[in-house]
Amino acid sequence: MNLSDRILKPEERILFSLRSLYGEYGYTPYKMRKFESYDLYAGNKDFLSSEQVIAFSDTDGALLALKPDVTLSIVRSGRDEPGTAQKVYYQENVYRPARQGQGFREIMQTGVECIGAVDEYCLSEVLLLAAESLRRISPRAVLHLSHMGLVRKLIARAGLTGQAEQRAVAAIAARSAHELAALCEENGCAREQADALCGLIGIPSGLEAALEALGRLPCAEETAALRRVTDALRDTPVYGMLSVDVSTVNDLGYYNGLVFRGYVDGVPERVIAGGQYDPLVRKLGRRGGAIGFAVYLDALERMQEASDRLDADVLLIYPEGASPAAVLEAVKGLSAEGLTVCAQKAAPERQRFGKTLYLTESGVKERV
Amino acid sequence: MSEWLTVALPKGRLGEKVYDRFARAGYPCPDILADTRQLIFENAELRVRYFWAKPSDVSIYVEQGAADIGVAGKDILMEYRPDVYELLDLKTGRCRMAVAAPAGAWLDPERTLRVATKFSRIAKDYYTKLGRDIEIIHLNGSIEIAPLLRLSDVIVDIVETGTTLRENHLEVIDTVAQLSARLIANKAAYAFKRDRITALMAALEEDKA
Numbered sequence: 001m002n003l004s005d006r007i008l009k010p011e012e013r014i015l016f017s018l019r020s021l022y023g024e025y026g027y028t029p030y031k032m033r034k035f036e037s038y039d040l041y042a043g044n045k046d047f048l049s050s051e052q053v054i055a056f057s058d059t060d061g062a063l064l065a066l067k068p069d070v071t072l073s074i075v076r077s078g079r080d081e082p083g084t085a086q087k088v089y090y091q092e093n094v095y096r097p098a099r100q101g102q103g104f105r106e107i108m109q110t111g112v113e114c115i116g117a118v119d120e121y122c123l124s125e126v127l128l129l130a131a132e133s134l135r136r137i138s139p140r141a142v143l144h145l146s147h148m149g150l151v152r153k154l155i156a157r158a159g160l161t162g163q164a165e166q167r168a169v170a171a172i173a174a175r176s177a178h179e180l181a182a183l184c185e186e187n188g189c190a191r192e193q194a195d196a197l198c199g200l201i202g203i204p205s206g207l208e209a210a211l212e213a214l215g216r217l218p219c220a221e222e223t224a225a226l227r228r229v230t231d232a233l234r235d236t237p238v239y240g241m242l243s244v245d246v247s248t249v250n251d252l253g254y255y256n257g258l259v260f261r262g263y264v265d266g267v268p269e270r271v272i273a274g275g276q277y278d279p280l281v282r283k284l285g286r287r288g289g290a291i292g293f294a295v296y297l298d299a300l301e302r303m304q305e306a307s308d309r310l311d312a313d314v315l316l317i318y319p320e321g322a323s324p325a326a327v328l329e330a331v332k333g334l335s336a337e338g339l340t341v342c343a344q345k346a347a348p349e350r351q352r353f354g355k356t357l358y359l360t361e362s363g364v365k366e367r368v
Numbered sequence: 369m370s371e372w373l374t375v376a377l378p379k380g381r382l383g384e385k386v387y388d389r390f391a392r393a394g395y396p397c398p399d400i401l402a403d404t405r406q407l408i409f410e411n412a413e414l415r416v417r418y419f420w421a422k423p424s425d426v427s428i429y430v431e432q433g434a435a436d437i438g439v440a441g442k443d444i445l446m447e448y449r450p451d452v453y454e455l456l457d458l459k460t461g462r463c464r465m466a467v468a469a470p471a472g473a474w475l476d477p478e479r480t481l482r483v484a485t486k487f488s489r490i491a492k493d494y495y496t497k498l499g500r501d502i503e504i505i506h507l508n509g510s511i512e513i514a515p516l517l518r519l520s521d522v523i524v525d526i527v528e529t530g531t532t533l534r535e536n537h538l539e540v541i542d543t544v545a546q547l548s549a550r551l552i553a554n555k556a557a558y559a560f561k562r563d564r565i566t567a568l569m570a571a572l573e574e575d576k577a
Contacts, residue, residue, distance in 0.1 A: 142559050163497075175558075178457040205562060245559075247453065263559040268433020269451075270555065 007340070011300040015091060015110060017136045018295065022089035022112055025129060030088035030113075032073050038063040040072055047072060047254050047280055052097050054104055066095040071292060074113050075280060080287045085116040105298075111274070113292035115281060120225070123258055123276070124232035126291045130260060130272055131238035133295055137271060138264035138303070143238070144205075144245035145230070145260045148275070150214070150222035151249055152256075154200060157218060158184060158193040168197070175247045177201045200246045210244030229258060254280045258291065264303070271299045312342040315353035320345060322359060330359050372415045373564050376430055376438035378423035382461040382549060386439045387418065389458070393571035427452060427552060436557035437565060442547040443526060447487045453558055456551035456569050463528040465490060465544040470515050471537050475522065484514030485524040494524065494544045512536045 008016075019029075038055045045051045047069070054066040067073065070092050078086045091110045098105045112129055114122050127143075134141040155168045164187050171179040177198055184194035196217050203213045207230060214223040226244075233239050248261045259275030274293025281290045314334055318327045327343055334341045334357075342353065358368045375390070377383040387400060395416050400409040410417045421429055423441060427450040430438040437455075443465055445454060465487065469475060477500075484505040485491045495502045505520050512532055514520040526547065527533060527540060551572065553565055 140560070144559065174452070174454040175553075176454040179454065247555075263556040265556075265560050268431075268554055268556050 009301075010303050011108070011297045014137050014295075014300060015297065018110055018133050019089070019091070021132055021136065022129065025087075025125060027087045027089040027112055027114075027129075030070075030074055030090045032067070032070065032077075032090070032092060034066060034093075035064040036067050036073055038065040040076060041065055041068060044072055044280070044283070047277075050097050052104075054095050067092070068094055068096050070094060070109065070111065070294075071113060071277070072280075072284075075115055075284050075286060075290065078115055078286065080116055083117050085114050085118055085122055085288070087114050088112070108297045109294050110297060111292060111294035113290065115286065115290040115292075116288040118276075118278075118289040118291055120228055121232075123229045123291055126274070126293065127229060127242075127258070127260065128233055128236060128238065130262060130274060130293045131233070131236075131241050133293075134241060134262040134264060134272055135238055137295075137300065138266070140265035141241055141262060142243055143241050143260055143262045143272070144243055144248045145207075145226065145258065146244065146246045146248035147219075147222045147226050147257060148249065148255045148259055149257055150219040150226075151200065151246060153219050153222065154193075154197045154217065158187075158189040158197045160184075160187055160189065160197075169249055172200060173247050173249050175201055203244060203246055205243040205245060207239075207242050207244060214244070226258070257289075260293070267299050267302055269296075269299050271296055309352070310340075310354050311351040313339040313354040314341045315347060315351075315356045316341050316343045316359060316364070317347065317356060318343060318345060318359040327359060330364050333364070370415070371561055371564065372417055373437065373561060373568070374417045374419075374435045376421045376426045376435035377418055378426050378439055378441070378549075379420045380423065382423070382441075383420060383439070385460055386458065386549060389460070389572060389575055390418075390568075392575050393568065395568065395571075424448075430552050430554050433554050433556060435554070436561055437551060437553045437568070439549050440552050442545065442550055443487060443490070445550060445552070446490050446493075446545065449489075450552075451555065453553040453555060454550050455553055455565070456572060458549040458551055458572065461547075461549040463526050463547050465524065465547055466527040466540045467494075467522050467524050467542040467544060468512075468515075468527070468533050468538045468540050469522045471539045473515075473521070481522065482520040483522055483524055484511055484520035486511060487524055490544060491524040512538060 041053050053068045058064050070090050089112045093106050094109050095104050095106055114126050131143045134143055155165055160168045167183050180198050203210050211227050230242055248259050254277050255275045256278050257276035261270045262272030264271055272293055272295050276291045278289040331341045331343050357364050377387055397409045397411040397418050400418050408419045424444055426438040426440045427444055429435040430452050431450040481502045483491050483502050484507050488504050488506050511523045511525045514523055
């Protein structure tokens with residue numbers, strides 16, 4: 001089957017390309033059913049982007065939910081095999097509240113999970129897959145990296161705990177140096193520790209410069225880990241897309257270590273997000289660690305300029321009473337030239353075509 | 369300078385004051401001050417584009433990427449929690465979010481407190497931290513009337529000078545948060561226009577008038 005680029009929507013074309021990419025690195029497809037036990041989500045609300053899920057009773061009374069997330073199911077259903085990592089990719093629809101709170105939405109999502117004996121090679125591999133996914137989506141893309149352990153360490157060093165810790169994470173996520181400074185002052189943080197924490201927001205974005213600046217803060221171990229994982233990608237085409245942005249922080253409870261978020265020019269929100277989530281793996285009774293990411297295909301809908309799109313290259317108008325065989329032959333003739341054709345007796349309103357042709361007794365003409 | 373920077377400003381006195389600051393910082397667009405029905409104003413030379421929006425809508429334009437940056441009150445950011453960067457406290461439009469009650473009123477701690485407000489989430493968060501059971505009465509305006517007509521025990525609202533409260537025999541009993549105008553940015557726009565946005569931030573910080 002030859003799938004024309006003109007027929008596929010950008011997100012569909014990207015999806016095929018990403019499947020092939022993940023397969024190249026030995027990731028196998030993971031398929032799950034539409035419903036999951038509600039308990040899985042109720043017990044792990046912190047891991048979900050929203051606490052709201054669509055729940056309903058099964059015929060036997062069991063409480064089920066339309067899945068708002070895929071990672072939880074993958075972690076729960078997998079088995080530990082010593083020394084190995086479960087490497088899977090998925091393409092699933094998930095059901096979440098719309099961002100503006102206007103009801104639930106069905107969102108197509110693809111992603112990668114690597115669970116089990118996750119070492120630094122696995123971290124580099126997943127980072128490479130995330131960056132390469134972005135590159136396949138658009139050549140103008142950036143992948144922002146941060147390290148939860150590093151952020152957590154500097155917050156703890158400043159003596160911020162409980163609600164103050166949460167507020168510190170929120171201020172870092174919002175790049176609000178003023179809020180972070182006010183919080184440190186409010187909590188009587190020592191000058192040196194407060195400066196180190198607030199200094200995080202001013203870290204330059206370039207990878208080399210950022211790692212150098214982080215190296216001057218009291219988080220040498222985490223900075224060295226970031227350096228090793230990114231160094232492995234130095235000779236790949238995606239290396240230039242990597243930058244450090246400490247505001248790439250996620251929920252403190254579940255994410256540890258490397259976290260990242262990807263943007264492409266022209267899409268106003270992140271199209272990729274992921275990171276290490278070892279605590280979730282342990283909470284669900286498995287061994288080792290995990291890293292993964294999701295590609296938000298719904299965000300890509302905004303990439304294609306609607307003004308460029310045609311419903312078909314050719315509108316073929318045929319007369320009332322034309323022989324079906326003659327119309328079909330004309331359509332096939334145009335298709336053979338590589339054109340998409342919509343055959344109609346009259347021009348449909350609100351549809352756009354590259355050109356209009358007419359089927360006459362003497363063949364296909366530009367005018368009747 | 370090839371890329372455009374689109375700026376959403378809040379309509380009204382605060383927005384005009386903020387625009388003056390942007391202009392002084394080197395990002396003028398004189399057309400914006402003309403009495404016209406035009407909605408979007410551009411300075412092609414500086415590649416900067418402005419538009420006015422309802423103050424509570426600025427963060428929506430920025431979050432959705434219709435504007436790269438904007439200026440929104442801290443009250444709006446606390447209430448709607450848009451997924452944007454809050455880059456700078458512009459230290460203008462200063463006021464506070466406060467709890468007010470009829471002067472001298474005794475609030476029975478054993479009763480559910482009835483709270484009238486436009487800012488339901490802020491009020492809920494504030495009382496959750498205090499562990500106080502409340503009933504929110506969401507109103508869209510004239511909040512001060514609510515306790516006078518016994519619709520609520522207290523109000524949670526923006527207080528600037530306190531004159532309206534005093535004239536209605538209400539008094540501030542606690543401050544929930546200090547508020548001011550904040551420079552916000554779309555996260556993806558910041559990723560691709562970081563240099564332009566940080567240059568603007570530096571220029572705005574230099575001019576603190």
